[in-house]
Amino acid sequence: MQTQLNYPRIITGLEKRWTILQMWFTVSFFIICKYKSPLKFVKIIKKVINLRNRYTVGNTYNKLAYVDGRVFFNFNNNGWPSKYFNRIIDIEARDAVYQDVTNIENLRMVLIAFTKKCPLNCEHCYEGAELNKKDTLTLDDHKKILKKIQAAGISTIHFGGGDPMAKVNDLIELLESAEKTADFWIFTSGFNLTEANAMKLKKAGLTGVSISLDHHDPEFHNRFRRNKDAYKWVEDAATNALKANLVITLSVCATREFCTEENLYNYLELSKKLGASFVQILEPRAVGNYEGMDVLLSSEQEQIIEHFFVKSNEDEKYKSYPIVLYPGYHQRKSGCPGAGSKYIYIDTDGYMSSCPFCRNKKTHILDDTHEASLQEMKSEGCGKFELLN
Numbered sequence: 360m361q362t363q364l365n366y367p368r369i370i371t372g373l374e375k376r377w378t379i380l381q382m383w384f385t386v387s388f389f390i391i392c393k394y395k396s397p398l399k400f401v402k403i404i405k406k407v408i409n410l411r412n413r414y415t416v417g418n419t420y421n422k423l424a425y426v427d428g429r430v431f432f433n434f435n436n437n438g439w440p441s442k443y444f445n446r447i448i449d450i451e452a453r454d455a456v457y458q459d460v461t462n463i464e465n466l467r468m469v470l471i472a473f474t475k476k477c478p479l480n481c482e483h484c485y486e487g488a489e490l491n492k493k494d495t496l497t498l499d500d501h502k503k504i505l506k507k508i509q510a511a512g513i514s515t516i517h518f519g520g521g522d523p524m525a526k527v528n529d530l531i532e533l534l535e536s537a538e539k540t541a542d543f544w545i546f547t548s549g550f551n552l553t554e555a556n557a558m559k560l561k562k563a564g565l566t567g568v569s570i571s572l573d574h575h576d577p578e579f580h581n582r583f584r585r586n587k588d589a590y591k592w593v594e595d596a597a598t599n600a601l602k603a604n605l606v607i608t609l610s611v612c613a614t615r616e617f618c619t620e621e622n623l624y625n626y627l628e629l630s631k632k633l634g635a636s637f638v639q640i641l642e643p644r645a646v647g648n649y650e651g652m653d654v655l656l657s658s659e660q661e662q663i664i665e666h667f668f669v670k671s672n673e674d675e676k677y678k679s680y681p682i683v684l685y686p687g688y689h690q691r692k693s694g695c696p697g698a699g700s701k702y703i704y705i706d707t708d709g710y711m712s713s714c715p716f717c718r719n720k721k722t723h724i725l726d727d728t729h730e731a732s733l734q735e736m737k738s739e740g741c742g743k744f745e746l747l748n
């Protein structure tokens with residue numbers, strides 16, 4: 360018997376409003392039960408609304424993605440309902456009432472480079488210089504890292520690389536050993552995401568997969584990924600992720616060549632067919648394999664993407680299409696959440712950086728100097744944008 364494909368449902372209109380209302384109800388109930396004071400409640404709600412407004416400037420969350428019984432805004436926040444959905448609210452609440460939140464507790468998301476191994480060497484890879492060197496972090500190290508960041512309460516954890524699917528058995532063991540207090544995601548080219556592996560990962564606790572797809576045209580994608588099978592991997596990985604009820608994000612590095620309206624809408628069309636809940640558009644940066652190269656988008660190209668981003672999320676015509684995420688838009692409008700403010704990158708050797716693109720290597724995550732390092736990152740800020748506080 361063939362396994363069924365579990366396509367996501369994109370929620371809009373009245374149903375979306377009703378869902379958001381229920382979320383506010385559970386959040387309010389949580390705050391009242393925990394803080395037991397109307398004054399504190401008002402103070403906390405004000406802070407939460409203020410933060411939401413900064414995060415969502417120019418984007419009113421017109422759509423939500425419903426997968427496997429939960430609703431997702433994006434893949435950097437926890438799905439609702441879940442036991443840990445209120446974790447961010449709790450951090451905001453503690454900060455509003457007691458101001459006792461440590462730098463590590465204040466992080467919303469951590470991206471861990473799980474391995475240097477990868478079968479590809481893509482045109483833009485930010486880990487190009489490290490690819491396929493001997494891994495310095497063992498599975499045991501990864502267990503310690505996970506334990507440390509989960510002890511700090513971090514509830515969104517992403518695994519990148521290299522390609523984490525190059526060491527899938529270790530990844531499964533790591534997920535099995537993890538506390539079930541977070542949403543876990545992997546960033547992959549689609550390599551090795553067979554049906555059996557997708558099922559095992561889901562069972563071990565994986566929430567979703569962010570699959571890199573850099574063009575709707577297979578030839579362009581394969582050229583960019585420098586492998587004739589890369590596009591096929593994406594198609595197969597998406598099918599297998601749907602079978603396993605994993606949330607799918609398709610992530611594109613929008614190069615100058617890619618940046619046309621036609622390409623963006625064709626890409627969205629394909630993403631819907633592949634069953635994606637989200638499409639993430641990343642801008643090329645002159646790091647890794649692109650180091651020293653003139654790859655940044657022009658402001659006209661940024662505007663093409665911004666226009667697409669707003670239209671595809673707000674226009675009735677696209678209401679059943681995947682939700683488009685464009686971090687560059689929010690970074691320009693409200694600030695960057697990286698640099699120890701809301702998230703960090705842990706590189707393939709275990710050292711902390713502001714993000715995969717701003718590689719200001721700090722201390723090792725397992726050292727007990729993380730608070731000072733995070734503070735240093737925050738003081739240095741993001742090299743490109745104002746920091747989101």
Ligand code: SF4
Pocket residue numbers: 477478479480481483484485486487490520521522547548
């Ligand atoms: S798949 Fe990812 S890690 Fe591997 S070469 Fe491409 S960009 Fe780099």
